Amino acid sequence: MTYLDWIVLILTLTGIIAYGLYKSRTTHNLAGYFLANRSMGWGLILLSIIGTQASSITFLSAPGQAYTDGMRFVQYYFGLPLAAVVVSIAFVPIFSKLKVYTAYQYLETRFDVKTRTLTSFLFLLQRGLSTGISVFAPSLILSSLLGWNIYWTNLFMGGLLIIYTMSGGAKAVAYTQQLQLIIIFIGIFLAAYLVVHMLPANVGFFDALHVSGKLGKLNVITTGIKNGKFNWSDQYNLLSGIIGGFFLALSYFGTDQSQVGRYLTGSSIKESRMGLLMNGIVKVPMQFLILLVGTLVFTFYQFNKAPIFFNDTQVSKLENSVYKDSFAIAQAQYLVITKEKTEAVAKFSQALNDKHTDGIDGGTIELRRLQQSSDSLRGKVKQWINASGGDGNDTNYIFLRFVVDYLPAGLVGLLIAIIFLASWGSIAAALNSLSSCTMVDFHRRFTKHSITPEREYQWSKWYTLAWGLFCIVVAMFTYNIGNSLIEAVNVLGSLFYGVILGVFLVAFFLKNIRSGLPVFLGALLAECLVLTVFIFAKLGYYKLGFLWLNPIGAFGVILFSLVFNLILKTQKSQTNLP
């Protein structure tokens, strides 16, 4: 990084902290601290919802995902607009009418305190751990690429945002997210513009799309059907995106306090609904555009030499492992293929410009052959890295590697600042929600003597600080444990989300279930079912994409609650018999 990059980075980050502190003034009570006095318009709610969902990994991983696997990842978001509609119809009016601070508060009104406490606890468990990983994951990427100390990077990634989140609560979170998103989109747009600008003079935007399209990277819609059969282990296709994605989004927007807390800040039901529905409209195209940047980077690397593996730290380890000789041979072969590919893609672009059909068809076949050879060599390198105890997945490194290697001074600093800002946006909302659940669902609920609003406000600030420190500790601890924990925490959401959603669906739609016991028992049994299904899939008895765990958990709770309700009713009627 140059001095200019450092100046841009430091100015952007201190600017955001100062802006967060400037917007921190709020009333000293829980409504002011956690819900910004329910005063927000839909525009701010929309940006806050987007800023909470889009972490730094969204901006790092999505372009890398498009580079390696194509654009089909966008299908993961197809269930989101449908979920936005259901949340607007069923969840928002009830939360608003009851004037709850947390989603779980409603469950005590509907069922009992143990159901509320169980769901709130499940939320704190999974959100606390996953926020720690949200601190660690981008820190690891930045420390690997730029040679920064991981512990200091964790501290800056998770620590600085605590200043304004603790000080200003939901209001500071929403206003900083607004500014953060503006900077993020400017940076991403500039990066996309420069990728196209750096392509050879005779290759335009549409030519770039043709190249990546012919090499299978513009596969936005996929059916998941292989040899006439639906592939259940395929993570991203139209069906899994609509059904699995719907249940995941419904649990996330309907029952995850980090999102519920955003739209509860709305000044009216109208503002909350509009924020959610507008997110349903803009989210899919937004993800499409971020993925498109990844395909443009892919095309750029067809004309320029791409690294055989994008994480240099892992490459250095491989060069000192037993695979060093095989790796040296693979690198030499990769260099030859890259040269052939550069020539082939130049011919293909010329044929496109000349509208020479034979040239286009022949070029496509040749490019696909070379791409297959190149992918095969990359696959071997990944296997060797995995076999020597490293992390063979470089998806998250692709976009940032390109930024550091090719973008001009100043813009590199801006894009690294963007990684921080995107992280801060989602982590700040998570800390605010963790603090609100701890304060409202546990402290206030189980403290026998009442305290003043001012004291509640002070306690909430301390809880925000405590959760912030907890997440930094998780991030530091994760580094010592390694990648297996990261994988485990990535599926953690799907292990609990479905069950939490199931409890809410019973609450909203099964009015004949009145007592809390059937739902409580149903939720525990459904959680056991989800864990069993997950463990058997992990043991290799069958293949199942993790998105399917969400509908299994949700339907499990509904089914078991109905059965327990029937059993308990039968027992009760038998007891009442004379």
Added chain:
Amino acid sequence: MNTDNDKAPLFKSWNQWYFFVIAVLVVLINLFNFFTKYFS
């Protein structure tokens, strides 16, 4: 939160908004399908 001010903006009812959101999704899926086929 003011629960009285719940009139849908732009459209006549909230149902029309819900229909609009789903219609946008359907249009996007079709456009993406065309995009996939066109560039493959």
